[in-house]
């Protein structure tokens with residue numbers, strides 16, 4: 001699956017280079033460092049450093065008083081140590097000193113870089129800083145605990161960009177565009193409705209999935225007064241928060257403390273946090289921090305010696321090589337242990353190898369048994385790794401407790417993300433019924449499904465419902481409301497609102513892990529811009545005034561979330577439950593999918609549940625299974641207690657009935 005934002009980036013970052021034959025040695029021969037002290041080890045008495053640079057002939061440490069500019073205070077030689085590493089140390093308490101390394105390789109001095117393991121950096125991440133992490137903790141950090149969370153399928157994820165959340169004037173938030181803007185409470189839109197943190201609580205989602213919040217390259221942190229925007233899929237320092245989201249990007253400590261403050265506040269308010277991580281490539285290629293210390297090692301090469309580019313961003317990392325695998329694992333553990341992060345979303349996970357992903361899953365679950373892991377089961381181009389080793393959607397069954405996004409349900413609901421005019425089930429396209437059923441059963445095995453009719457996958461790719469992320473839109477491509485406008489240009493707004501609500505109804509009633517894109521609950525638009533990765537705030541910012549304008553949609557989505565949380569029948573934990581307790585109605589009406597759930601067998605207070613989706617433009621009358629049905633929702637509205645004409649489904653609508 002091509003990810004178009006990266007195609008756009010390619011021209012910027014693509015820089016082929018040919019390594020010399022001396023560098024094209026078998027990387028399997030490079031030593032593997034087995035210790036756990038790469039980078040800085042700090043104490044008030046001593047700061048010790050260990051750098052992995054097995055091909056270097058000489059390595060130097062340069063110390064500075066500032067994070068940018070000026071000359072080095074001093075330059076120290078590192079000593080060659082075991083397993084390809086180099087070490088040195090400074091006595092005394094050196095907190096606040098900035099530093100870089102440079103390696104001499106093949107008789108040439110490489111560029112000065114912070115070590116890839118740096119946990120604290122100065123402005124724009126060009127130099128690392130000696131830090132006492134204890135001193136970065138906000139008050140009460142030791143008592144910080146993640147909210148209770150039982151099963152992966154209980155998750156209702158909300159994908160949010162830090163800047164988008166608060167930068168619009170209507171947010172009522174003081175610290176706009178900053179991590180701590182999301183710690184403010186009692187913030188209101190001009191119409192008096194809750195925004196930011198209070199809105200997230202009111203909506204009822206379980207996890208906030210933040211777009212990249214590690215230190216990325218594209219925004220100039222030295223110019224906070226200049227409006228700048230980027231999604232952040234261009235990693236620079238993997239183990240440091242992004243500086244432009246901090247109130248001060250220069251001092252090193254502020255970004256750490258403020259990101260921790262955000263996480264602590266989320267936890268106190270019942271919200272878990274997922275980080276979007278991009279280990280599949282680095283923003284810089286030849287000049288990257290990895291490549292300046294160990295040229296060629298961390299990346300896959302093409303047969304002619306150039307950088308392989310399966311990410312369409314100029315390079316692809318080599319997770320199957322021991323020191324890259326170790327880097328990913330230690331980086332992820334660091335975010336869990338130091339920042340109390342509750343989950344990760346792996347960008348272009350298909351670039352990584354299955355073995356690495358399973359080691360990561362095993363190790364992270366040891367630290368945090370209820371951690372949530374999921375990723376994109378695709379790449380953005382051909383990678384230098386055989387397909388049977390890639391963490392792709394089609395290999396999802398071989399991933400241990402790692403979910404993949406279902407592009408089948410995403411595009412089945414609203415039409416292909418690549419064919420802008422294509423409609424989907426919710427916008428009146430017949431023939432998508434089987435794909436919607438595939439979404440309902442979270443891409444698992446179900447005896448009633450005809451898998452030959454599924455949009456992309458022709459077989460169940462998930463063995464368990466928690467292997468599937470159920471969604472219909474994300475930051476990539478058009479948001480749902482724009483997609484409906486583009487693919488249904490002649491449809492009245494009221495119809496498109498119904499389509500939008502039907503689409504979200506399918507997401508929130510289907511099995512698997514639910515995923516919503518921020519603002520969809522009040523019809524967020526990006527003004528038709530598809531690839532908004534560097535678009536201005538006028539396109540990306542969430543306009544909180546829409547909440548009142550589309551309060552009907554908001555109230556409906558909020559009620560569906562509450563229903564999903566109260567009724568385990570929508571959150572089955574095992575594929576066997578799902579194949580025996582979901583019964584699809586035999587209907588041949590195009591654009592209609594309906595099914596019953598045996599709630600009694602699942603311990604649900606609703607003994608029987610019936611869900612009907614009408615994606616067609618006409619009113620449809622269905623035959624309901626026997627019994628006295630109560631209404632929960634009808635015609636895309638919660639209408640509790642209504643009992644008449646429940647078998648008549650309005651165009652583009654969802655109906656949810658139950659028997660107690």
Ligand code: CA
Pocket residue numbers: 124125215216217218219221236242243244
């Ligand atoms: Ca940055």
